[in-house]
Each structure stands twice: as structure tokens, then as C-alpha cells.
Amino acid sequence: QVQLVESGGGLAQPGGSLRLACAASENIFKTHPMAWYRQVPGKERELVARMTPTGTITYYDFAKGRFTISADDVKSTMYLQMTNLKPEDTAVYYCNTPFRAMFAWGQGTQVTVSS
DSSP, X not given: OOOEEEEOOEEEOTTOXXXXXXXXXXXXXXXXXXXXXXXXTTSOOEEEEEEOTTOOEEEOGGGTTTEEEEEETTTTEEEEEEOSOOGXXXXXXXXXXXSSOOSOOOOOEEEEEOO
């Protein structure tokens, strides 16, 4: 059973940056498309960005130009570099396969953007 552990969240000021990490217990990034999601209370989890093992990347509108998804196969870790953060980016961020989660959800990492 693959385990996913998200980290790197915290409190950031508007305009600030954070780098999230998603560590997997197995090297799934060479075999599975993966994605970052986020969720705020009372709303459905939404996709932020996704990438395929061959490196095709898709960003959702609110992430374009501000967020960068990447993966380190050696470390079995995926990253989300977030810049120019906005208060509306406040959410719990998760990683999993896109559209239909194949793995158990991790605990997520809380991102709070506030002055």
C-alpha cells in the first residue's frame, strides 16, 4: 500500500512563497500520473496541477504562472512551488493520482495565506 505524506505548508503573507512536498513510500512517479489537489472546508477537493511520468504538465487556471509542479524520482518526492500567494490559496493541499485517487489520501498540509 503506497503511503503519501505531504509537508511544507504553513503561514505565508500575500505575495509570499511556499514549497510543498509529497513523499511517496514507493517510486510511483515513474509509473503513475500524479497531481496536487487542495480543499477548503465545505468545498470539494479541486485539482491544482498534474504531471505525467513523461513530463506533461497541466496547471489549472488559478495556478498558471504562479505554481510549479515537479518531481524527483530519486527521492520519490513531488513538489509544488507556490509563488505570489493569495488569501484564496488558503487550503489543505494533498497529492494523489489525478481525477480518481488510486492511493490512500495523506493527511495533507495546511497552507494559510494571511497578512
